[in-house]
Amino acid sequence: MTSAPTKPAAMPAQARRPSPPKRRRKSNRAHMLAVWVFLVPAAVLALYFKFIPMLEGIRLSLFKVQPFLGDVFVGLDNYASVLTDARFMDALGHTVILGLTQTVGALVVGFVLALLLEGQAKSLWFLRTAIFLPVVTALAVVGEIWRILYFPTADGPLNTILSWVGLGPLQFLNGTDTALGSIAVVGIWNGAPYNMVIILAGLAGIDRALYESAGVDGATVWQRLRYITLPALRPAIVIVLTLAAIRSLRSFTEVYVLTGGGPAGSTEVWMTRMYSLGFQRNDIGVASAAAVLLLVVTLLLTVGTQLLARRKAER
Amino acid sequence: MSTTTTRTPARTKRPSSSSRFDSALGWSPGFSVNMLLRIVLCILVFCIFALPFAAIISGAFDRNSSPTEITLLPKAFTLANFEAASQQGLWSYLLNSLVIAGGGLLLQMTVSVFAAYSLSRKKFRGQAFILLLVLLTMMLPEEIIGIPLSLVLGDLPLLGVSLRGTVLAVILPVGIWGFSIFIMSEFMKEIPAEIEEAARLDGVGEFRMLFAIILPLCKPALGVIGIFGFMMVWDQYLLPLIAANDPSDYTLTVALSVLRNDTTVGPGVLLAGAVMAMIPSLLVYLFLQRSMIRGITAGATKG
Numbered sequence: 001m002t003s004a005p006t007k008p009a010a011m012p013a014q015a016r017r018p019s020p021p022k023r024r025r026k027s028n029r030a031h032m033l034a035v036w037v038f039l040v041p042a043a044v045l046a047l048y049f050k051f052i053p054m055l056e057g058i059r060l061s062l063f064k065v066q067p068f069l070g071d072v073f074v075g076l077d078n079y080a081s082v083l084t085d086a087r088f089m090d091a092l093g094h095t096v097i098l099g100l101t102q103t104v105g106a107l108v109v110g111f112v113l114a115l116l117l118e119g120q121a122k123s124l125w126f127l128r129t130a131i132f133l134p135v136v137t138a139l140a141v142v143g144e145i146w147r148i149l150y151f152p153t154a155d156g157p158l159n160t161i162l163s164w165v166g167l168g169p170l171q172f173l174n175g176t177d178t179a180l181g182s183i184a185v186v187g188i189w190n191g192a193p194y195n196m197v198i199i200l201a202g203l204a205g206i207d208r209a210l211y212e213s214a215g216v217d218g219a220t221v222w223q224r225l226r227y228i229t230l231p232a233l234r235p236a237i238v239i240v241l242t243l244a245a246i247r248s249l250r251s252f253t254e255v256y257v258l259t260g261g262g263p264a265g266s267t268e269v270w271m272t273r274m275y276s277l278g279f280q281r282n283d284i285g286v287a288s289a290a291a292v293l294l295l296v297v298t299l300l301l302t303v304g305t306q307l308l309a310r311r312k313a314e315r
Numbered sequence: 316m317s318t319t320t321t322r323t324p325a326r327t328k329r330p331s332s333s334s335r336f337d338s339a340l341g342w343s344p345g346f347s348v349n350m351l352l353r354i355v356l357c358i359l360v361f362c363i364f365a366l367p368f369a370a371i372i373s374g375a376f377d378r379n380s381s382p383t384e385i386t387l388l389p390k391a392f393t394l395a396n397f398e399a400a401s402q403q404g405l406w407s408y409l410l411n412s413l414v415i416a417g418g419g420l421l422l423q424m425t426v427s428v429f430a431a432y433s434l435s436r437k438k439f440r441g442q443a444f445i446l447l448l449v450l451l452t453m454m455l456p457e458e459i460i461g462i463p464l465s466l467v468l469g470d471l472p473l474l475g476v477s478l479r480g481t482v483l484a485v486i487l488p489v490g491i492w493g494f495s496i497f498i499m500s501e502f503m504k505e506i507p508a509e510i511e512e513a514a515r516l517d518g519v520g521e522f523r524m525l526f527a528i529i530l531p532l533c534k535p536a537l538g539v540i541g542i543f544g545f546m547m548v549w550d551q552y553l554l555p556l557i558a559a560n561d562p563s564d565y566t567l568t569v570a571l572s573v574l575r576n577d578t579t580v581g582p583g584v585l586l587a588g589a590v591m592a593m594i595p596s597l598l599v600y601l602f603l604q605r606s607m608i609r610g611i612t613a614g615a616t617k618g
Binding site: 189221294 | 336337338339340341342353356357360361363365367368370371374385425426427429430432433434439445448449451452455456458459460461462463464465466467471472487488490491496521525546549550552553557568569571572575582585586589592593596597599600604608611612
C-alpha cells in the first residue's frame with residue numbers, strides 16, 4: 001500500500017528488470033547464508049532459554065524428581081496429583097475469578113476513562129500522560145505502593161478516605177474475604193490506562209459525520225454510544241479482552257508481592273501455588289505438570305483467538 | 316483518488332474540533348454545567364491514578380514517614396531515607412538493575428532487528444515455521460517455564476556453565492522476545508522493495524544494507540521496541556529471583572521485598588527504594604511517550 005506512491009520514483013529500476021532473476025540464482029547461496037546468519041542469535045537464545053526449558057519441563061512433569069536419588073518415571077501421576085489437589089483447584093478458582101474481575105474491570109474503567117479524556121486540549125493530553133503512570137511502573141513497585149495504601153489500621157490511607165464516607169475500616173489484604181478483591185482493584189488500576197489508550201485510538205477513528213447526523217436525528221448521548229461508538233470499538237475490545245484473559249492466567253508478580261497467596265490461601269492462584277511447590281517444597285515433578293497444563297490452556301486460548309481474529313479479518 | 320480521501324477528513328476536522336460532535340460523549344466546548352462535571356470527574360480520576368505517586372515520593376523525602384500518615388508534600392524534608400537506603404545496599408541493587416536493563420535491552424533490540432530483517436526482507440523455505448516458533452516464544456514467558464529455566468540457568472546444556480548469580484542469567488533470557496521481533500518485522504515489511512533493489516545494484520552488502528539503509532528508516536519502530544523492551548526487562552520479577560544465588564544479586568524491584576520484610580528499616584527507606592525503582596521507567600516513558608502510544612495502538616489493531 002505504501003509502496004504505491006513511490007513506484008514512479010523507482011522507474012529507472014524497471015529498465016534493468018531483466019537482470020535480477022539471473023543474479024538471484026547466482027547469489028542464492030549468499031542469500032541463504034544471510035538469512036540464517038541474521039537468525040542465529042535469536043535461534044540460539046530461543047533454544048536455550050525457551051525451548052530447552054519447555055521440553056525439560058514436559059520431561060520433568062513425567063518424573064518423580066529426587067535430587068540425589070535419581071528421577072523415577074511415574075507417567076501421568078503428577079498430572080493426576082495436580083488435578084486432584086484441593087489447593088490447586090482452589091487456586092484455579094481464584095485465578096479465574098481474579099482474571100475475570102481484572103479483565104472486565106480494567107476494560108470498563110478504561111472505556112470510561114477514554115470517554116472522559118477524549119479530545120485534543122493540552123490539559124487532556126497532560127491528564128492522559130499522568131494517568132498512564134501506573135502502566136509504566138514496574139509491577140513490584142505498584143505492589144509496594146498499594147501495600148502502603150491498603151494499610152489495614154483505621155488510620156491507613158485508604159481507610160481514612162473510607163471513613164470520610166462512613167465506611168469502614170477494612171482489612172484489605174489481611175482479610176480472607178477482602179484480599180482477592182483488593183488484588184483485583186490493583187490489577188484494574190494498573191490495566192485500565194492501557195486499555196484507555198487502545199480505546200482512545202478506536203474513538204479517534206470514528207467518523208465524526210456519524211455523530212453529526214445522529215445529532216440531527218435527535219439521538220441522545222446514550223443512543224449515540226449504543227449505536228455508533230460501541231459497534232465501532234468492538235474489534236479492539238474483543239482483542240483487548242482475550243489478550244488480557246490469557247495474560248491473567250499467569251498473573252504472578254502482583255499476587256506474590258501483595259499477599260504471597262495468603263491470608264490462609266485465600267489469594268492463592270495457579271502460579272503462586274506452582275511456585276511454592278516447585279521452589280519451596282522442591283516438588284519439581286508436580287509443579288512441572290501444573291506448568292504444562294497452564295501452557296496447554298494458554299496455547300489453546302491463543303490459537304483460538306488467532307483463528308477468530310483471522311476469520312474476522314477475512315470477513 | 317488519494318487526494319480526495321485525504322482532503323475530506325481535514326475538511327470535517329476543522330469545524331468539529333470545537334463542536335459537540337468532537338467526542339463520543341459530546342462534551343460541550345463552552346463553559347456550562349457539563350464542563351463543570353467534566354472538570355470534577357477529571358480531578359477525581361487524576362487523584363485516583365496519579366496522586367499515589369505523589370504520596371510515595373513525598374513519603375520518601377519525609378523524616379517521619381509512616382503508612383498511617385500519607386501527605387502530598389513532605390512535612391519534614393530530609394534525605395535521610397536515601398542515606399539509610401544506601402546503607403542497605405540499594406545503590407548496588409540499582410546498579411544491578413541498570414546493568415541488566417541496559418545489557419538486556421541492547422541484546423534484545425539487536426537480536427530482534429537481526430531476526431526481523433531476515434524474516435521480513437528475505438524469502439526462504441521454512442519461513443512460516445520460523446514465524447510460528449517466534450510466536451511460540453511469546454507464549455513461553457518466564458512464569459510458565461520458570462522451574463526448568465532455573466535448572467537450565469544453573470547448568471547450561473552442552474556448555475556445562477552455570478549462569479546463576481551473574482547478570483547474564485537475566486540478560487540472556489530477556490534477549491529473546493517475540494513481541495519486538497514482530498513489531499520490528501511488521502515495520503520493515505512496509506519499506507518499499509525498490510529502495511533495497513537500488514542499493515543492491517550499487518553493491519551494498521547485507522550488513523550495510525541493514526545498518527545504513529533499512530535501520531535508519533525504522534527509527535520509529537526502534538523507539539517502540541526500545542520502550543516496550545525496557546518495560547519488559549524492568550518489570551521482570553521471577554527471573555531475577557530464580558537467577559540469583561543470594562540476595563546481593565537481586566535487582567532493585569526484587570530487593571524491595573527484602574526491605575519490606577526487614578523490620579529494622581522504616582517505611583521511609585522502602586519508599587525511597589520504590590522511588591529509585593520508579594525513576595528510570597518514568598524517564599524512559601517521558602522521552603519515548605509517542606512511541607509507546609504508537610506501539611499500543613499497533614498491537615491492538617494488528618492483534
